[in-house]
Amino acid sequence: MSGLSFEPLTPTSFLERSATVFAQRLAVVDGELTLTYARLWERVRLLAGGLAGAGVRTGDRVGLLAANGHMMLEATFGVPAAGAIMVPLNIRLSPGELAYILDHAEVSVLLHDGEHAALARAASEASLSRPRLVGSGEGSEYEALLAGAEPLLVRVADELSPLSINYTSGTTGRPKGVVYHHRGAYLQALAMALHTRLDAASSYLWTLPMFHCHGWCFPWAVTLAGGRHVCLRKVDPEEAWRLIREHRVTHLCGAPTVLTSLLTHHDAPAAALDPRLLACVGGAPPSPVLLGRALRAGIDVIHLYGLTETYGPAVICQPQPEWSTLDVGELATLTARQGVGNVIAQRIRVVDEHGADVPADATTIGEIAVRGNDVMVGYHRDPAATDKAAPDGWFRTGDLGVLHPDGYVRLVDRAKDVIISGGENIASVEVENALVSHPAVQEAAVVARPDPHWGEVPVAYVSLAAGASVTGGELIEHVRSRLAHFKAPKAVFFGDLPKTSTGKIQKTVLRERAAG
Amino acid sequence: MSGLSFEPLTPTSFLERSATVFAQRLAVVDGELTLTYARLWERVRLLAGGLAGAGVRTGDRVGLLAANGHMMLEATFGVPAAGAIMVPLNIRLSPGELAYILDHAEVSVLLHDGEHAALARAASEASLSRPRLVGSGEGSEYEALLAGAEPLLVRVADELSPLSINYTSGTTGRPKGVVYHHRGAYLQALAMALHTRLDAASSYLWTLPMFHCHGWCFPWAVTLAGGRHVCLRKVDPEEAWRLIREHRVTHLCGAPTVLTSLLTHHDAPAAALDPRLLACVGGAPPSPVLLGRALRAGIDVIHLYGLTETYGPAVICQPQPEWSTLDVGELATLTARQGVGNVIAQRIRVVDEHGADVPADATTIGEIAVRGNDVMVGYHRDPAATDKAAPDGWFRTGDLGVLHPDGYVRLVDRAKDVIISGGENIASVEVENALVSHPAVQEAAVVARPDPHWGEVPVAYVSLAAGASVTGGELIEHVRSRLAHFKAPKAVFFGDLPKTSTGKIQKTVLRERAAG
Structure with missing residues (x-):
């Protein structure tokens, strides 16, 4: 359907516009390679034509296995331009894990970059579906596919049709395929651009992996603004600072740990950056220490919250103009909250076990529930899991x-990180906040350890600030001085914390370590 | 329809969000009266309840006859909250003209402000439909309606259902009722907020009448950003400057003449405003003189273009970052263009008489054609006119x-302003630009006068800058020094130019004057 007053919403249209309006502006920087918006759009349509030539039909699934780079951006627009559905894959998964997804999503073509050629081959060999592999890089099959293709653009007939399937990290059981529709990504991208004030002068550093929740929809948000995508293949602080300075970076996204790793690096600026930079952090609240460091470096911080099931940040800790006058401690307290629905999201609810709203008293605990245009269509080929996750049409976030x-x-x-000790609930986050308030602590994670007497007890894993030292006993005392004694960790272990590709601490790994 | 991953788009949802997120921020300033976002939302739902109590049902039409003020803003959200359709009315129309619209739209309730009570009564008496009149103001029936009501919010079931009917000025024949849907206003509001960088610190001065193209969708755009609506009942430069200073205004919209009247007033600032102000001008391009004056006063100018049929500005002269380095003359040349589709609009086309695209050569003249989510559903009760205006599904702007x-x-x-003289086309705009380049000229309008020999000849109507003087002969010589001689006006008349409520020069009036 399409007509005088109706055109299906699809985020691919943003590139179509920017290819004209911002034709000669730099769209992509990926190492030595640069692409203008006009050239990006040309390559996108050639990729679409190449995929069609390789037999990809409307509704087929195309896998993406690559670090942040031009190929991921081209595929983000080019696979839908072929009428196909994207399946972005986490480059840290094992061949067996990838094979499960390839088979579950019935991927027919797998696009990968040169760096992940061996992984792609191993995954394909471990799969039943055996997708066709197309690797990128100079002189590659990917380039040959584009060189031999006619430009193609398949128009979206139904804005509610699938755009991509994003597999969850699957910390419990098999990964689930979260289906995004065109309408959701379109609206979410507009919301991200609006909330973060992206425009044609913006320069966006890709610290967040594009395969993660489809890069929180920033591939589309930056593109609709006509901004510059500055690709970073992995979070290397030295390279990040080089790119920030060279490309006058104005925006980046990631977990607070990503920002911490940048700000504690010796290349971090001594004075405030010019232009200022906006860091959108999610996965955990930014601590007062981090916020203070960031502001001194000329970096403003927005706290966002979401899940794979919500196209990334459905929730934003909406900054209020008056907050600019607060001291860092007060600002950190307000900013630590996840916030409110973004401008295109529906109201975020906190519900009790019967699905009723809890009172707005800052005290009564419930489960966060969402629905609306930026909530997933459902889990691919798993209606039972979809129904379970949204028993009354509201998705329960867990x-x-x-x-x-x-x-x-x-x-x-x-929900799964709560520690139940002697019948009392202990929020692991609360104990972690108490730990990081100690000046020697850089990061902390608190998990449950099985206990014959209490059922579970909290234990802490802690990494220290550079040059700092403290004993476990001192930290336990520090927590006891701030919280009810039963919430203090029974043991403290020092060392680096295991993290996911997005910089989130892997509590599952720590729980296993604590139990073992 | 509504569910896990789908919620109908309606601009009313923006106020629902801002009522929570920006609850205590000032939403409306209307003289002595101020409303927070929480209070505005409360009054909106009371208005909806009051309308329902007065017998207004889903799909009924409610007329709005008022200057910019709290009642217009409340109705913009409250009428849809009752499930009804708005019909904003031009306060400059005669009772007979208004009666035609009241009957054509079958308006059952007419909301008006105190200032327009007599006009509302006269219009109602001249109509067949005899709508119920509800006047606002202290101790009014409007306030009684709200005071006696239960809050109501009717959810929108279909985002393609009508939101408002906006009657064209009807310079040729009867006014036509342009139907907007919820989806279009929602998307257009997001686009306006994004392009003009509205946020919660924004303060918007209502120089544009809200009844005109529904205020270019800024009632919704300012609200979604959590900005402040500063109402101005008429364009009074002294009052405008007072409000700009008192409320630290950051945004306003209007015709270039509105900006000219502000900048040539003795209250205009001698140094650049702080904060800077963004003026969105439409209806005519901003001249180099105006642009220079604006920039010196700390006012940035965006040139927008649209019609009632396109929710206001479907087209934006998208500023490029590099333009900030240009001198005023170069900037004015680039900014004088209408531009490209806004971020949610479809590509703007220029088509020949067969509906084919003209080449992008800056020379071949065609008709501007649009379609998409921010193009009208059609003309109310006039499918023949709709078909004629969009013969192939693309709306011809004229x-x-x-x-x-x-x-x-x-x-x-x-199209109707082109002067055909001796078989040659003369663009009236081109002659006007030549005239205003003379330092003595403030504004100029050029129209056709019937001529027995040439068919038509151009004649000019000119208003002079304060204290300036020039003869008609000198101005004709000035034009002849810049354009082909046949384009120079055959006569020049001095005096104030007749204007519409939005500040557009009324060429129809001048044509009649020239012919008479």
């Missing part, structure tokens, strides 16, 4: 939170 | 333009 009187949600803990 | 190689459209003239 995150526990409270609702503040001003309408801002604060996440208390992941 | 404006003639050329397409530049960079994809920007430049309007050459209204």
Whole structure:
């Protein structure tokens, strides 16, 4: 359907516009390779033509296995331009894990970069579907596919049709395929551009992997603004600072740990950056220490919250103009909250076990529930899991939170991260906050250890700030001085914390370590 | 329809969000009256309840006859919250003209402000439908309606259902009722907020009448950003400057003449405003003189273009970052173009008489054609006129333009404003630009006068800059020094120019004057 007053919403249209309006502006920087918006659009349509020539038909699934780079951006627009559905893959998965997804999504073509050729081959060999592999790089099959193709653009007939399938990290059981529709990505991209004030002068550093929640929809948000995509293949602080300075970077996204790794690096600026930079952090709240460091470096911080199931950040800790006058401690307290629905999201709810709203008293804990245009269509080939996750049409995030009187949600803990000790609930986040308030602590994770007497007890894993030292006993005392004694960790272990590709601490790994 | 991954788009949802997120921020300033976002939302739902209590049902039409003020804003959200359709009315129309619209739209309730009570009564008495009149103001029936009501919010079931019917000025024949749907206003509002960088610190001065193209969708755009609506009942430069200073205004919209009247007033600032102000001008391009004055006053100018049929500005002269380094003359040349589709609009076309695209050579003249989510559903109760205006599904604007190689459209003239003299086409805009380049000229309008020999000849109506003087002969000589001689006006008349409520020069009036 399409007509005088109706055109299906698809985020691919943003590139079509920018290819004209910002034709000669730099769209992509990927090492030595640069692409203007006009050239990006040309390559996107050639990729679409190449895929069609390789037998890809409307509704077919095309896998993407690559670090942040031009190929991921081209595929983000080119696969839909061929009428096909994207399946972005986490480059840290094992061949067996990837094979499961390839088979579950019935991927027929797998696009990969040169760096992940061996992984792609191993995954394909481990799969039943045996997708055709197309590797990118100079003189590659990918380039040959584009060189031999006619430009193609398949128009989207139904904005509610699938755009991509994003597999969850699957910390519990098999990964699930979260289906995004064109309409959702279109609206979410507009919301991200609006909230982060992207425009044609923006320069966006890709610290967040594009395969993660489709890069929180920033591939489309940056493109609709006509901004510059500056690709970073992995979070290397030295390279990041080089690119920030060379390309006058104005925006980046990631977990707070990503920002910490940048700001604690010796290349971090001594004075405030010019232009200022906006860092959108998610996965955990930015601590007061981090916020202070960031502001001194000329970096403003927005706290966002979401899941794979919500196209990334459905929730934003909406900054208020008055907050600019607060001191860092007050600002950190307000910014630590997850916040409110973004401008295109529906109201974020906190519900009890019967699905009723909890009071907005900042105290009553419930589960965060969402629905609307930026909530997934459902889990691919798993209607039972979809129904279970959204029993009454509201998706249950699995995150526990409270609702503040001003309408801002604060996440208390992941449901599965709550420690139940002697019948009392301990929010691991609360204990972690107490730990990181100690000046020697850089990061902390608290998990449950099985205990014959208490059922579970909290234990802490801690990494120290450079040059700092502290004993486990001192840290336990520090927590006891701030929280109820039963919430203090029974043991403290020092060392680096295991993290996911997006910089989130892997509590599953720590739980296994604690139990073992 | 509504569900896990789908919620109908309606601009009313923006106020619902801002009522929570920006609850205590000032939403409306209307003289002595101020409303927070929480209070505005409360009054909106009371208005909806009051309308329902007065018998207004889903799909009924409610007329709005008021200057910019709290009642217009409340109705913009409250009428849809009752499930009804708005019919904003031009306060400059005669009772007979209003009666035609009341009957054509079958308006059952007419909301008006105190200032327009007599006009509302006269219009109602002249109509067949005799709508119920509800006047606002202290101790009014409007306030009684709200005071006696239960809050109501009717959810929108279909985003393609009508939101408002906006009658054209009807310079040729009867006014036509342009139907907007919820989806279009929602998307257009997001586009306006994004392009003009509205946020919660924004303060928007209502120089544009809200009844005109529904205020270019800024009632929704400012609201979604959590900005402040500063109401101005008429364009009074002294009052405008007072409000700009008191409320630290950051945004306003209007015709270039509105900006000229502000900048030539003795209250205009001698130094650049702080904060800077963004003026969105439409209806005519900003001249180099105006642009220079604006920039010196700390006012940035964006040139927008649209019609009632396109929710206001479907087209934006998208500023490029490099333009900030240009001198005023170069900037004015680029900014004088109407530009490209806004971020949610479809590509703007320039088509020949067969509906084929003209080449992008900046020379070949065609008609500007649009379609997409921000193009009207059609003319109310006039399918024949809708079909005629969009013979192939692309709405013909009636404006003639050329397409530049960079994809920007430049309007050459209204089709009906072109002067055909001795078989040669003369674009009235071109002659006007030559006239205003003379330092003594403030504004100029050129129209056709019937001529027994040439068919038509151009004649000019000119208003002079304060304290300036020039003869008609000198101005004709000035034009002849810049354009082909046949384009120079055959006569020049001095005096104030007749204008519409939005500040557009009324060429129809001048044509009649020239012919008479």
